[in-house]
Amino acid sequence: xKILLSCSGGMSSSLIATGLEKEGKKRGQDVIxxxxxxENVADDLSADQYDVVLLAPQAVYRKQAVADEAKDHNIKFVxxxxxxxxxxxxxxxxxxxxxxxxx
Amino acid sequence: MKFNSEKIxxxxxxxxxxxxxxxxxxxxxxxxxxxxxSSFFTLVAQLPTLxxxxxxxxxPYLADLxxxxxFSIGLMALFSCYAIAASLAKTYKLDRNSTxxxxxxxxxxxxxxxxxxxxxxxxxxxIAAGTVFPAQNFGAYGLFTAMVVAILSVEVxxxxxxxxxxxxxxxxxxxxxxxxxxxxxxxxxxxxxAWFIRVGLNFDFNAFLMQLLSPLAYFxxxxxxxxxxxxxxxxxxxxxGIHGAITSTPVVPYWYAxxxxxxxxxxxxxxxxxxxxxxxxxFLQFFVYIGGSGSILALCILLAFMSKSKTGxxxxxxxxxxxxxxxxxxxxxGLPIVLNPYFAVPFILAPMADGIITWAATVMGLLNxxxxxxxxxxxxxxxxxxATGYDWRAIIVTLxxxxxxxxxxxxxxKMWDKHQVKIEAETAAEEAQAAKA
Numbered sequence: 001x002k003i004l005l006s007c008s009g010g011m012s013s014s015l016i017a018t019g020l021e022k023e024g025k026k027r028g029q030d031v032i033x034x035x036x037x038x039e040n041v042a043d044d045l046s047a048d049q050y051d052v053v054l055l056a057p058q059a060v061y062r063k064q065a066v067a068d069e070a071k072d073h074n075i076k077f078v079x080x081x082x083x084x085x086x087x088x089x090x091x092x093x094x095x096x097x098x099x100x101x102x103x
Numbered sequence: 104m105k106f107n108s109e110k111i112x113x114x115x116x117x118x119x120x121x122x123x124x125x126x127x128x129x130x131x132x133x134x135x136x137x138x139x140x141s142s143f144f145t146l147v148a149q150l151p152t153l154x155x156x157x158x159x160x161x162x163p164y165l166a167d168l169x170x171x172x173x174f175s176i177g178l179m180a181l182f183s184c185y186a187i188a189a190s191l192a193k194t195y196k197l198d199r200n201s202t203x204x205x206x207x208x209x210x211x212x213x214x215x216x217x218x219x220x221x222x223x224x225x226x227x228x229x230i231a232a233g234t235v236f237p238a239q240n241f242g243a244y245g246l247f248t249a250m251v252v253a254i255l256s257v258e259v260x261x262x263x264x265x266x267x268x269x270x271x272x273x274x275x276x277x278x279x280x281x282x283x284x285x286x287x288x289x290x291x292x293x294x295x296x297a298w299f300i301r302v303g304l305n306f307d308f309n310a311f312l313m314q315l316l317s318p319l320a321y322f323x324x325x326x327x328x329x330x331x332x333x334x335x336x337x338x339x340x341x342x343x344g345i346h347g348a349i350t351s352t353p354v355v356p357y358w359y360a361x362x363x364x365x366x367x368x369x370x371x372x373x374x375x376x377x378x379x380x381x382x383x384x385x386f387l388q389f390f391v392y393i394g395g396s397g398s399i400l401a402l403c404i405l406l407a408f409m410s411k412s413k414t415g416x417x418x419x420x421x422x423x424x425x426x427x428x429x430x431x432x433x434x435x436x437g438l439p440i441v442l443n444p445y446f447a448v449p450f451i452l453a454p455m456a457d458g459i460i461t462w463a464a465t466v467m468g469l470l471n472x473x474x475x476x477x478x479x480x481x482x483x484x485x486x487x488x489x490a491t492g493y494d495w496r497a498i499i500v501t502l503x504x505x506x507x508x509x510x511x512x513x514x515x516x517k518m519w520d521k522h523q524v525k526i527e528a529e530t531a532a533e534e535a536q537a538a539k540a
Binding site for chain 2: 056085
């Protein structure tokens with residue numbers, strides 16, 4: 001599974017990305033996460049094939065724009081709930097992503 | 104009246120998510136890398152503060168060392184205008200290159216008035232005869248014009264495209280050429296109007312805008328209010344889980360103007376102690392937002408070393424290192440700080456206290472002013488030391504600020520930790536009960 005994870009500048013999302021990848025490894029699930037800033041989402045989606053776009057809660061003001069980009073590329077969009085945006089909650093977040101992808 | 108946090112958060116999100124605010128913020132971020140790199144030249148110019156023996160060797164090169172600053176922060180309005188227009192054009196799916204180029208030209212027409220050096224003047228000034236551009240409005244002084252022009256130009260181009268007021272070309276033309284022609288009519292309108300305002304009416308749009316926004320300048324000046332107001336709003340937005348930096352957008356041009364003036368003063372032989380301005384983004388970054396907004400490193404330290412609860416210990420282990428590098432999202436959402444009644448008060452008070460301490464130290468002459476732009480992920484004591492032109496007292500002030508913030512956070516942290524211990528004990532008891540049954 002290939003995830004594009006966007007926060008405002010791409011800094012904190014890289015921490016969450018590492019958490020998700022570790023969690024995936026633990027479960028034997030192939031998870032690749034790229035962390036990025038919101039202004040690069042469109043370019044990232046055009047450059048590479050992803051299964052889902054996640055958006056960090058502090059960048060909620062970009063929700064519509066990022067959701068639209070995901071729709072244009074025909075992939076899932078998930079707004080990360082506030083309680084799941086920390087390295088300790090990587091398990092919960094991966095569960096949520098898996099569930100959303102099944103829908 | 105019922106307190107509806109979700110509603111407030113949504114309101115704040117839509118304010119922060121305003122298309123123009125975001126375009127301005129994204130656009131202005133293009134100058135960060137070039138400004139940081141250029142700042143290292145100012146750091147070299149200030150090496151004699153650290154090693155006095157270097158003074159005779161470096162003094163002749165002071166002016167040369169600031170050339171990169173002139174071409175980075177000194178041209179920031181030009182760079183920002185192009186990049187803001189590009190960001191906004193991207194959200195409207197307009198061609199970025201042609202749109203930005205037009206916007207930049209409109210900015211130049213409105214903000215810069217070319218002068219002429221005659222052959223006689225050339226003899227006295229030493230500047231070659233020809234057309235010259237005064238430099239001031241290319242930098243922070245032209246920044247508001249750059250923002251307004253970038254947004255207006257993109258809107259005009261969008262309007263023309265939307266109403267199909269464009270020159271139609273056959274499909275066989277390559278897209279790049281096609282884009283140039285699509286922009287032809289709006290470009291003509293924008294350039295003629297801008298030219299008419301500047302030359303026909305002899306109207307100084309840049310001066311007018313500065314005058315119009317002068318009340319705002321109050322929050323960008325070197326006074327205590329300009330320290331406290333941005334901190335308050337920054338913390339308030341983060342309390343609702345929304346990136347707080349966006350709230351400073353309107354005063355950022357003043358902070359850059361200050362930093363630019365400080366760097367220019369260094370070029371003329373001033374030191375970080377004698378430069379004119381203290382209120383810069385670097386001041387907030389390294390003395391106030393230590394560990395991230397809310398001066399949160401202090402709380403991370405408390406969590407890591409003083410927690411009695413399991414939650415506190417686990418959280419402390421995860422958030423401490425990111426916070427040393429000024430990344431605060433893990434604790435903001437992990438603890439959480441967001442909408443947490445335990446931490447609302449210290450999250451606002453601690454950075455304000457740090458702001459007051461640093462302000463006081465600066466006005467009493469106990470601390471150098473910031474003269475370089477150093478990368479924000481640097482740990483606060485190192486960042487503060489570099490940004491103030493190697494002032495060792497900056498390290499002391501950051502350490503004092505961390506201690507004061509820790510004192511402010513402490514009682515609230517204690518209450519929270521006690522509460523966590525209680526919850527953990529209750530859960531353990533319930534689980535034991537369940538296991539028995």
